Structures are given as C-alpha cells and as structure tokens.
Amino acid sequence: MPHNLRRILAIGLLLAFAWLINGSVGAIDLSAEQGVAAHPASADLPNGPGVEIARRACLSCHEADLIVSQRLSRAGWVREVEKMVRWGAVIADTEKDPLVDYFTARFAPRRTAAVASAATPSPGAAIFEQRCLSCHEADLTRQQRLSRAGWVREVEKMVRWGAVVPEAERDPLIDYLSQSFAPGR
Secondary structure (H helix, E strand, C coil): CCHHHHHHHHHHHHHHHHHHHHCCCCCCCCCHHHCCCCCCHHHHCCCCCCHHHHHHHCCCCCCHHHHHCECCCHHHHHHHHHHHHHCCCCCCHHHHHHHHHHHHHHCCCCCCCCCCCCCCCCHHHHHHHHHHCCCECHHHHHCCCCCHHHHHHHHHHHHHCCCCCCHHHHHHHHHHHHHHCCCCC
8 A cells, every 4th residue: 555545544544533532623733734744753763673663664654752652561562563563554574573672672661659648639640650650651641631431431442452450440540530631621
C-alpha cells in the first residue's frame, strides 16, 4: 500500500475514533503546523539497535512522543507490535524481536516510589500513581477528558491490554479519574 494512502487511512481512523469517543472531531487540530510531516519526529527517538526499524515502521504513522510516553514490559511491547502489524504496520518477522528489544530497553515501566496513604488525598490517587504512572506519563491522562462511563471503558481497555488493576481497585481509580479528569475541568 502506498505510504501516503496508509497515512490518509490512519488519520481517517483516528478521526473516526475521536468522533466515537467525543462525539465530534473539533478537539483535533490537523492544521499545517501540526501535520504528520511537519517536524522530524524521528529525532525524538533515542539511538540504539532497532531505532531504524522503529523510525521506518512506526513513525510513518505516529509521532515519537506516542512511543516515548508508553512504558510497557517486554510482553506489553510484543502485544503492541503484534497489534500494529494487525492494523497494517509493515514489519517483517525478522524485525519484530529487534524492535521489541529496542522498545523494552528504552521504554520499560518506571519504578514508582511507594505512596504513603496518609499523604495521598484519595485511595484512587494512590492507585493511579501505582497502576497507571508505572506505564504512562501523567500528561497522557491529563489530555483525556472523559465522563465516568468513558473512564470505565478506558480502565477496562487498559486491563484487557495487560494493566494490572485488581477488581477491588477499579471503582476507586475510576472515581479519581472521573473527578480529576472530567470534561470541562
């Protein structure tokens, strides 16, 4: 499939997804200043074995910050690469292991400090720090403004994708997310 056609299809899928989530695409700015080819996103990926595969296969559709903001285990990166291949990424079987090795070496989960419960304003905040910030930067969450139902779907999706959030922690986490990151906040 021609490179430009893949890019157009990817943008179309993102717009459709945004419309399903938000009911509109008004929040997405596709101006020329922020276009996919407007800046050299590949400069944002750290060098190392496998970076050229990532630049060719991943940055043709994504900007580097989407990759850099994810903090996944090796198993998580394997699932992510396999998902992207199912969605049309062109990655040869011989490139998968070097690509996963690259991502795992540079974008593994961060260790988080233990959160003292007395210093935490809510149980959900502590769960958020422990369960969510070990893989994601906080700005990824702050960018989303979801209703409680939206956060329920988001947490369920993350659990399906491998996030470890025990059933007993889900409601306090969702309460925290829906109170802290609601539409209009």
